[in-house]
Amino acid sequence: MNDVAAAAGVSQATVSMVLNGTRSGRVSAATAQRVLDAAKDLGFRTNVHAKVLREGKSRMIGLIGDEVATTEFAGEMILGAQQEAWRQGYVLLTVDTAGDPGLEKAAISMMQSYRVAGVIYAAMYHRKVEVPATLAGIPTVCVNSQDASGSLTSIFPDEVAGGRDAARILLDAGHRRIAMINIAPEGSPLPAATGRLQGFTDALADAGLLLDPRQLRYGDGAYEDGLTFGAELLSRSDRPTAIFCGNDRTALGTYHAAHLLGLSVPDDVSIVGFDNQSLLIPMFSPRLTTFQLPLVEMGRLAVAEVLSGSSTPKRLAVDCTLHSRDSVALAKVPA
Amino acid sequence: MNDVAAAAGVSQATVSMVLNGTRSGRVSAATAQRVLDAAKDLGFRTNVHAKVLREGKSRMIGLIGDEVATTEFAGEMILGAQQEAWRQGYVLLTVDTAGDPGLEKAAISMMQSYRVAGVIYAAMYHRKVEVPATLAGIPTVCVNSQDASGSLTSIFPDEVAGGRDAARILLDAGHRRIAMINIAPEGSPLPAATGRLQGFTDALADAGLLLDPRQLRYGDGAYEDGLTFGAELLSRSDRPTAIFCGNDRTALGTYHAAHLLGLSVPDDVSIVGFDNQSLLIPMFSPRLTTFQLPLVEMGRLAVAEVLSGSSTPKRLAVDCTLHSRDSVALAKVPA
Numbered sequence: 001m002n003d004v005a006a007a008a009g010v011s012q013a014t015v016s017m018v019l020n021g022t023r024s025g026r027v028s029a030a031t032a033q034r035v036l037d038a039a040k041d042l043g044f045r046t047n048v049h050a051k052v053l054r055e056g057k058s059r060m061i062g063l064i065g066d067e068v069a070t071t072e073f074a075g076e077m078i079l080g081a082q083q084e085a086w087r088q089g090y091v092l093l094t095v096d097t098a099g100d101p102g103l104e105k106a107a108i109s110m111m112q113s114y115r116v117a118g119v120i121y122a123a124m125y126h127r128k129v130e131v132p133a134t135l136a137g138i139p140t141v142c143v144n145s146q147d148a149s150g151s152l153t154s155i156f157p158d159e160v161a162g163g164r165d166a167a168r169i170l171l172d173a174g175h176r177r178i179a180m181i182n183i184a185p186e187g188s189p190l191p192a193a194t195g196r197l198q199g200f201t202d203a204l205a206d207a208g209l210l211l212d213p214r215q216l217r218y219g220d221g222a223y224e225d226g227l228t229f230g231a232e233l234l235s236r237s238d239r240p241t242a243i244f245c246g247n248d249r250t251a252l253g254t255y256h257a258a259h260l261l262g263l264s265v266p267d268d269v270s271i272v273g274f275d276n277q278s279l280l281i282p283m284f285s286p287r288l289t290t291f292q293l294p295l296v297e298m299g300r301l302a303v304a305e306v307l308s309g310s311s312t313p314k315r316l317a318v319d320c321t322l323h324s325r326d327s328v329a330l331a332k333v334p335a
Numbered sequence: 336m337n338d339v340a341a342a343a344g345v346s347q348a349t350v351s352m353v354l355n356g357t358r359s360g361r362v363s364a365a366t367a368q369r370v371l372d373a374a375k376d377l378g379f380r381t382n383v384h385a386k387v388l389r390e391g392k393s394r395m396i397g398l399i400g401d402e403v404a405t406t407e408f409a410g411e412m413i414l415g416a417q418q419e420a421w422r423q424g425y426v427l428l429t430v431d432t433a434g435d436p437g438l439e440k441a442a443i444s445m446m447q448s449y450r451v452a453g454v455i456y457a458a459m460y461h462r463k464v465e466v467p468a469t470l471a472g473i474p475t476v477c478v479n480s481q482d483a484s485g486s487l488t489s490i491f492p493d494e495v496a497g498g499r500d501a502a503r504i505l506l507d508a509g510h511r512r513i514a515m516i517n518i519a520p521e522g523s524p525l526p527a528a529t530g531r532l533q534g535f536t537d538a539l540a541d542a543g544l545l546l547d548p549r550q551l552r553y554g555d556g557a558y559e560d561g562l563t564f565g566a567e568l569l570s571r572s573d574r575p576t577a578i579f580c581g582n583d584r585t586a587l588g589t590y591h592a593a594h595l596l597g598l599s600v601p602d603d604v605s606i607v608g609f610d611n612q613s614l615l616i617p618m619f620s621p622r623l624t625t626f627q628l629p630l631v632e633m634g635r636l637a638v639a640e641v642l643s644g645s646s647t648p649k650r651l652a653v654d655c656t657l658h659s660r661d662s663v664a665l666a667k668v669p670a
Contacts, residue, residue: 048449048450068414069413070613071410072407076404086441093428114384252618277614279407280614283587
């Protein structure tokens with residue numbers, strides 16, 4: 001700081017005020033600019049740790065994620081969180097706990113010792129979570145997850161709206177015999193499965209249709225479910241003219257099942273997927289109509305919420321985005 | 336610290352020595368334990384920022400990654416880096432630059448202000464990188480990438496060994512007419528493409544075989560390359576009895592091309608892939624023999640190297656792991 005003061009021809013106190021952003025009216029804009037230029041020329045860099053001690057709080061936000069390494073959804077959520085953090089002058093301290101409670105505990109302890117301004121508690125697939133009690137006292141927001149206790153703000157995809165929109169696309173195209181292959185076993189509490197099914201059923205009901213139990217299959221979101229259940233559904237005499245697949249992997253299996261049966265997508269069967277997974281999308285021929293999870297947006301919102309200072313817990317369901325492509329055709333009118 | 340001292344019945348100076356690990360011979364082990372117990376009971380937590388100022392260095396390592404959000408390889412590399420960092424008492428400060436040079440510059444500046452002990456410069460696909468000059472002065476290691484200047488330690492997959500091993504598996508099964516679908520256009524410097532091709536060609540040469548140019552195709556690693564080039568290669572009268580696909584996406588396309596031509600994998604054509612991509616592997620029937628990139632291991636090694644204190648640049652090529660499954664069969668002996 002001495003060097004900066006000498007180069008700018010001002011006192012060290014002035015340099016300190018300018019670099020700490022506390023100059024108020026006491027330093028002219030021209031002088032402040034001279035100080036900043038000199039600091040830049042000299043490669044002066046604040047020691048953030050000193051700043052944290054002075055101000056009593058850090059410009060870091062902790063992000064605790066389970067299984068970040070093994071999911072394709074983590075990156076975009078973290079990117080969204082990073083974008084909003086940086087926009088507000090914060091950095092992210094991210095820990096992948098790989099689902100290990102011991103590591104999670106250590107991560108929270110570490111974040112406390114770094115005096116993080118808040119914590120984003122991120123699940124890599126949407127579900128209810130029990131947030132560790134040790135996080136009490138730090139502003140915490142759940143993302144892609146729902147806080148089981150209801151005491152924290154939770155941000156998650158609007159699965160119900162997604163399921164409803166999927167059904168509406170098919171209903172609007174004139175389909176009436178519509179099947180669904182769900183992505184979790186019956187009775188599973190997975191919100192992506194229960195929510196999408198509920199929205200789907202609701203939209204059918206709004207159109208005066210009851211979901212025929214024979215047209216509903218429960219899998220676990222695997223490609224093979226599409227192959228197996230797709231073949232079962234499409235081999236029946238009352239085969240559906242459209243299938244809502246709870247995710248893209250299942251949709252790809254269903255495409256292949258249709259192909260093996262000599263049926264054409266979308267002429268013989270319309271298909272809607274969910275997830276818009278970048279690695280899979282190029283493999284669909286014709287191109288798949290599907291929904292994108294609001295990953296970047298949820299990450300952004302989580303940071304905005306954790307920094308908002310609000311202590312009233314909210315439940316924010318964020319819309320999924322429709323990618324309308326070529327896998328839905330108008331239902332054929334019986335001759 | 337006052338509370339800890341009172342609870343343990345010792346002076347504040349003693350508490351300070353114990354908690355900072357500077358007690359040397361002046362405090363008995365029993366007293367030290369009493370202080371630690373009291374600190375634990377009281378939920379005492381070091382303020383890391385004060386510790387950094389006292390010691391002049393931080394226990395943070397910066398990890399700068401390009402396009403983390405859009406690749407399925409990032410998570411495991413970051414997990415490996417995190418594991419080694421935590422093992423040595425460090426935390427990771429990760430920034431996804433999304434390939435934006437401005438953001439990269441800001442990330443470096445941020446990491447300098449946090450006084451990081453070192454920086455891991457990670458590419459999300461293996462290539463040569465120009466490391467920003469602003470990183471000079473901070474121990475830096477390139478991972479999944481090769482420093483173009485040669486002045487930094489670089490850690491990357493051994494692509495040549497991978498290509499050689501792929502060819503050997505097929506040669507050992509008796510194949511002689513072996514094709515390859517590469518994952519970058521001819522002349523591209525992408526090490527994953529040039530290295531795998533070189534190893535492949537070398538192994539054929541070792542077996543006295545010259546790679547027939549008609550059996551080599553250049554794509555860009557897409558599923559469609561497998562469909563197109565696979566169909567081309569397998570429609571020829573001198574069709575190969577085995578194909579080495581430069582990645583799993585291409586291998587999946589090649590499977591489908593074989594299927595469309597009524598050919599069976601591996602009875603009519605053996606196929607070897609590369610990457611062992613978890614999202615794709617369940618879609619291969621029969622199961623694909625392929626190689627796994629050493630992502631976790633490279634992340635671990637990068638942190639170990641950056642903390643090693645060594646200033647001699649190394650080039651560490653890390654082996655890929657073979658997953659031997661069901662897509663390779665013995666070559667048929669002509670009747």
